[in-house]
Amino acid sequence: MSRLSPILPALAAVGRGTRARVSFPLMLAASSLGVLQEAVRPISWRRTVRHEFKLTMRQATGGGLATIMVTASLAGVGMVYEALYWLGVAGQAQLTGSILVTVLVRELTPLLVGLILLGRSGMLTVTELGTLQSGGQIRAMLAQGIDPFLLLILPRTLAFALSSLTLGIIFAATALVFGFIVSGAIGTVQDSLWTFLDRVLSAMTTRDYMVIPAKLLVIGYLVGLSCCLTGLSAEEEDDLSSLMPRGFVRGILAVMIASIFFTLTA
Amino acid sequence: MPEVKPVLQLVSALPFFEESALPNAPLDLQLMPGECAVIETADTARTTAFAELCSGMTPLRQGEARFMGYDWTGLDRERAAALRGRIGRIHHKGAWISMLGTHVNIMLAQLHHTREPETSIARSATELAQALGLPGLPLVRPDRLSEGDLMRAACVRAFLGAPQLLLLESAINPERPELTAPLLDLLSRALDRGAAAVCFTRDVPFWQAQSFPVTHRLHLMDDGLKPMLSV
Numbered sequence: 001m002s003r004l005s006p007i008l009p010a011l012a013a014v015g016r017g018t019r020a021r022v023s024f025p026l027m028l029a030a031s032s033l034g035v036l037q038e039a040v041r042p043i044s045w046r047r048t049v050r051h052e053f054k055l056t057m058r059q060a061t062g063g064g065l066a067t068i069m070v071t072a073s074l075a076g077v078g079m080v081y082e083a084l085y086w087l088g089v090a091g092q093a094q095l096t097g098s099i100l101v102t103v104l105v106r107e108l109t110p111l112l113v114g115l116i117l118l119g120r121s122g123m124l125t126v127t128e129l130g131t132l133q134s135g136g137q138i139r140a141m142l143a144q145g146i147d148p149f150l151l152l153i154l155p156r157t158l159a160f161a162l163s164s165l166t167l168g169i170i171f172a173a174t175a176l177v178f179g180f181i182v183s184g185a186i187g188t189v190q191d192s193l194w195t196f197l198d199r200v201l202s203a204m205t206t207r208d209y210m211v212i213p214a215k216l217l218v219i220g221y222l223v224g225l226s227c228c229l230t231g232l233s234a235e236e237e238d239d240l241s242s243l244m245p246r247g248f249v250r251g252i253l254a255v256m257i258a259s260i261f262f263t264l265t266a
Numbered sequence: 267m268p269e270v271k272p273v274l275q276l277v278s279a280l281p282f283f284e285e286s287a288l289p290n291a292p293l294d295l296q297l298m299p300g301e302c303a304v305i306e307t308a309d310t311a312r313t314t315a316f317a318e319l320c321s322g323m324t325p326l327r328q329g330e331a332r333f334m335g336y337d338w339t340g341l342d343r344e345r346a347a348a349l350r351g352r353i354g355r356i357h358h359k360g361a362w363i364s365m366l367g368t369h370v371n372i373m374l375a376q377l378h379h380t381r382e383p384e385t386s387i388a389r390s391a392t393e394l395a396q397a398l399g400l401p402g403l404p405l406v407r408p409d410r411l412s413e414g415d416l417m418r419a420a421c422v423r424a425f426l427g428a429p430q431l432l433l434l435e436s437a438i439n440p441e442r443p444e445l446t447a448p449l450l451d452l453l454s455r456a457l458d459r460g461a462a463a464v465c466f467t468r469d470v471p472f473w474q475a476q477s478f479p480v481t482h483r484l485h486l487m488d489d490g491l492k493p494m495l496s497v
């Protein structure tokens with residue numbers, strides 16, 4: 001024991017650093033399971049929880065709709081027009097559907113929707129919950145017998161997941177339709193919109209119909225949960241200047257890891 | 267005849283010293299339905315810590331803290347939360363959720379713990395608000411209310427839903443004389459229906475002047491809860 005004594009502080013420092021790094025992923029994993037467990041219990045869905053779910057849905061989906069449509073239009077012009085033009089020039093127009101499904105719908109849509117959800121609604125959640133935590137208001141909730149996990153984390157996480165799916169579908173549809181309209185206006189395509197959409201849908205496999213919604217749901221779920229946990233783990237000395245970057249980095253990592261995981265495994 | 271259980275019972279309750287602002291001494295207190303204790307302490311952190319001990323939010327090194335016959339340490343998370351819904355508390359520091367309107371803050375615990383229709387809860391809250399001198403239920407956010415109105419709103423929140431235990435942190439004091447009479451009236455009615463109350467004060471003479479029937483008069487000192495010898 002005495003021979004180890006000199007290196008114990010060094011070992012403690014390594015352990016402290018390791019624990020600090022892995023504590024958030026472990027908390028995220030445990031809370032993910034907790035949300036799923038609570039979500040299936042009818043007693044969890046009290047009216048206050050339902051109200052919070054509706055509010056978050058309205059804020060995340062309704063509030064993010066305009067941003068999603070503008071971003072989707074720009075992505076549509078960039079991707080759909082380019083794909084239609086260059087594949088047409090190369091005589092590979094039959095590949096348009098599969099390329100758009102793979103690149104636009106399966107990869108780009110979940111990524112951009114996750115980033116927009118994080119920036120527009122996730123950061124708001126970090127700020128709100130961080131303020132509640134550092135101001136002692138979470139303690140006041142507990143004193144009234146209100147579990148912050150039930151009232152804040154459960155509805156917000158699920159609302160983010162559902163919102164991500166909704167916004168993702170709107171994003172993909174807007175990008176495809178707007179990209180086609182611009183391409184048609186420029187004269188790149190001669191087909192009708194229905195033919196074009198039929199080509200895209202035909203390129204989608206059964207796996208795509210399962211993987212794309214799952215990817216959107218998981219990304220929204222992780223963005224919501226990581227933002228809630230970042231806000232609720234705020235310390236007294238934390239303020240917005242320390243919380244926001246932390247929440248943003250964690251959210252980006254969650255989006256990227258989920259996206260890469262689905263790309264590699266599905 | 268059913269046995270009447272104490273509403274609040276502290277039996278040699280000793281919190282972990284490093285985790286609480288309470289004195290490092292066992293605390294004993296028993297409040298039966300209809301009883302009211304006035305506890306004198308000048309330290310607001312200690313007041314809050316004692317209120318949290320009564321609410322089962324402070325881990326104990328030894329002893330027991332019981333509410334309505336239930337030992338807080340033996341309760342799971344859900345039961346403990348449900349029981350805390352039966353406690354009305356006026357916090358020393360407002361403890362308002364800043365992103366909600368004051369009316370939602372007031373009704374939140376009732377909306378969360380009960381299935382009583384929202385209109386019925388709002389009606390009860392409005393009646394209490396009017397009894398405490400507010401024109402109605404305040405709809406603005408808590409930071410928009412004056413300090414006096416916020417205190418009234420805190421009283422409404424504490425008394426709403428017929429709580430079994432009232433923990434009033436510095437609510438009745440000479441700084442707000444206009445609140446004293448309506449608050450004592452509400453307290454008296456709560457005790458009559460079988461609730462118990464713990465009132466924290468820094469001004470014992472002010473309490474003595476109210477001629478309110480108090481069951482226990484105590485000091486919260488470094489060596490625990492001691493009876494007031496001067497009374």
